[in-house]
Amino acid sequence: MNKQRYFKEGIIGDRNGTPALMGRHCTDCGKKSFPPTELCPYCASDKLETVFLGDEVTVLAATTTRAPVPPYDPPFTLAIVDMEDEIRTIGRVEKDEDVMVRKGDRLAVKFGKLYEETVFNKKTKANETIDVIGYYFVPK
């Protein structure tokens, strides 16, 4: 099995044995935010706690890229989505090409390999393949 790394640290956590997206909750202003930041992006308070976010989102807009964007091969679909508590973010939509994704569609949050990367291991003096793990959405 390949080694694994998250596409970005501090985004995905473990909720009772299953992965979940992590956001912040500010105990000063009460707002939730994602991705996590060092101080509250709304009020700059440092009274932040980490919270797990839900596993469903609603599409605001979705489009398909038809040109290569390394490390991703076309076509691939990205969506701006709304999560709970006024959190709006972006993510990839894994789907069959003939499935259309439109405003208002509900998608499920999933976790897994986004792409593979090859890095040189200084200890073994050999290239090794790493699975880059992230989140994506699938039609419900």
Add this chain to the structure above:
Amino acid sequence: MRDVFVLGIGQTKFGVFEDKTGVDLGVAASVEAVKDAGINAREIEAAYAGYCRGPSTQGQMAFTRLGIGSIPIVNLNNACASGNTAVHMLYKDIAGGFCEVGLAAGFESLTEAAREGGKGLLAIKEDFGGMMGLTMPGFFSFVYQRLIDERGATMEDLCYPAIKNHHNARFNPLAQYNKPLTYEQIMESRVVVDPITVLQCCPQSDGGAALILCSEDYFKKHNINNHPKIRVAASVVHSSGWLSTRKDPLFSQVNREAADKAYTMAGIEPGDLDFAEIHDAFSGEEVAAYEPMRFCPEGECIKYVREKFYDLKGKLPINPSGGLLSLGHPLGASGARVNCEVVRQLRNQAGGYQVEGARIGLAQMLGSVLFGGNESAVVCGIQILEKVK
């Protein structure tokens, strides 16, 4: 604070120049600006260089070739607004009384950058969206989608700026492309991100532009070329925060906030503008800018598009020069270039793309507009220039 005036402008032709570096183009534009100002370059007391790609201290590399030296020279990278930022920093120096005359230049060779870094769609590595494959046309495809959903835009509406700006560029000898485009040609070109085709995107180009700004006293004493007196009525560099990047891509909050600051600073209403040169990296992006920039009432951008309100002969010409879509977009150069375009109009030197009776013009660039929270901070640079007596 004291008034700041434009004494000279210089601009290269925009296009693909295999044998020139970004610095070469910066030098060419700056030499022309100094000559247009009618001063000796050694008079310059401060200089700013805006560019995005390549080595450090390109400003020093360029300006020493003009005999400029032993003065503060500052290099700036503020994405597409780098040129506006160079103008803004010099504006502050002169308005604040720190110097009498200075040079603000923007330049870039994306041909040179492509040789080193590859060409094509690149996601920005540190950007949260970029990590998932979001690119500039990818972001603006969301803007298109929102205009279709919320404003009833058709593809004909969203291609209006591309058709209009290419029409305008027929008269601009400095534009990369001087041929008109039809809707059919645009839609038949290759799709990049649904529904954006290649001909709705600006080309990646090379070019340089520069301005000499000065105090009123200096202008009076040194204006040997008898240029009309053009005042920098407003200069704003404004960045997004979390709230503005989290909002709907339909409505650019940073454009709205920057524009409002600029109108207030200039003491004008948006309706006082005679024309504007703005960021049109993608055809539909220009349509999306009309409402936040207050070029039309909220919710009515498509109505105004269908009335051809922004044509060269329309009520408020937008991008009479041909815009990024026809000029090309050498990132660091474009913000200085739009300021040069406004000056050219106010001096009545724009030839076939002259806006009749132009007295007040706005120059805007929007930089780095990916979606992904605070890591994709957006910057907007705006200058408003006014011809005065």
